[in-house]
Amino acid sequence: MTSTAQPRRIAVLGTHSTGKTTLLKRIEMELRGHGLTVSRTGQLGKRAAAAGLPKMQHHTALSTEWIIAQGILDETNAVAQGAEVVLIDRASLDAIAYFEAAMAFRAETPHRLERERLLALAATQFPKYDLVFATLLDPDMPVDTSHDYDPAFRRLVDDRVHRLLANDVIHHQVVTSDPDSQAHAVDVAVQPCLKEELV
Template sequence: MVIGEVEKPVVVAVTGTHSTGKSTFLARLAHELRRVQVQVSTVADLGEQAQRIGLPILRNHTWLSTEWIITKGISDELGAWVHADVVLVDRPVSDALGYYRAALAHRGDRAEPRVMARLERIVRDHSVFYDLLLRTTLDPDIPLGCDKPRDADAEFRSLADHHVAEVLHDLDLPHRLLPADGHDQALEDSLGLVLDRLAGTRDGRP
């Protein structure tokens, strides 16, 4: 798809609470795409990077850390557009907003309406660039992963799951569910959608 003078790649994003298989699913999808000679770029989760520069995350999210993750994520995604046929996004911009809402609920706080409205506007406007948005579903029987620093509070993990889903609903962002036991089918469906979009672009269709 051409937007103005820019060729937009196919963009697939996966959102959801921690330890629900987002990174694993995207790694599998990247592998399958590369097997058929598709050039892929992956935009990684920014939580650890935010933490390294001193920004609070998870239950301590503030509007500042949320806006940094959203705007840095947008920058990283757009930068990846020029290098790939397909861009895979581990945590789209809506994800940070869901975690901020979860943090506020956990603390019993409320965001300033103007701040929340700005964040929601940025998320809504940028999300139109996702060709496929998937939301993982939480299976509480699956333990937290140990490959990266995570919040070990099961209650907050569930709270984040709820608010990530609520953001998609409130902002009316089209998405598909990625159930814990349905990754194989979702992988097949996602691969088919991406290859169809690529074929349409190469055939000159929008």
């Protein structure tokens, strides 16, 4: 890739503890092993909480907007710093899925105009993504017991992620907890980057 080329952007979204960060770490290691410069965004939920914003089933329109906007800023900074590949841990639509799941969990209905505004903000990023992975919840896989995850909320997020992707007809690849699915996802992510590097 030349210095004037746009970086390849690979995004992942899905409910918590479904292997998103682990998948991106594996992709990053492979790419760095081939000499590519890689930038990885992430930890938006933790950073939102540190800023005093609610998260998980307490997610609000404000925290959703903060996460989307911060994610856009992180991606922009990665591009400005000259990364050849940008790995996006939690694509912009992920925040919408958490917002909708939180509202459903609390038996609340989001204001239509507010939801449309947030969707419009999230939608600005998807045309920039070269590849989108959506992890699929496997309820039989153990989760980190140090986190107080509500299983019903976790399922709601998984449902909203895949429903949003289907409704917006966003091309994506589903990644399951199966090791073969994970390995295939890494290969799908890495090989085009290496071909571009040879051009």
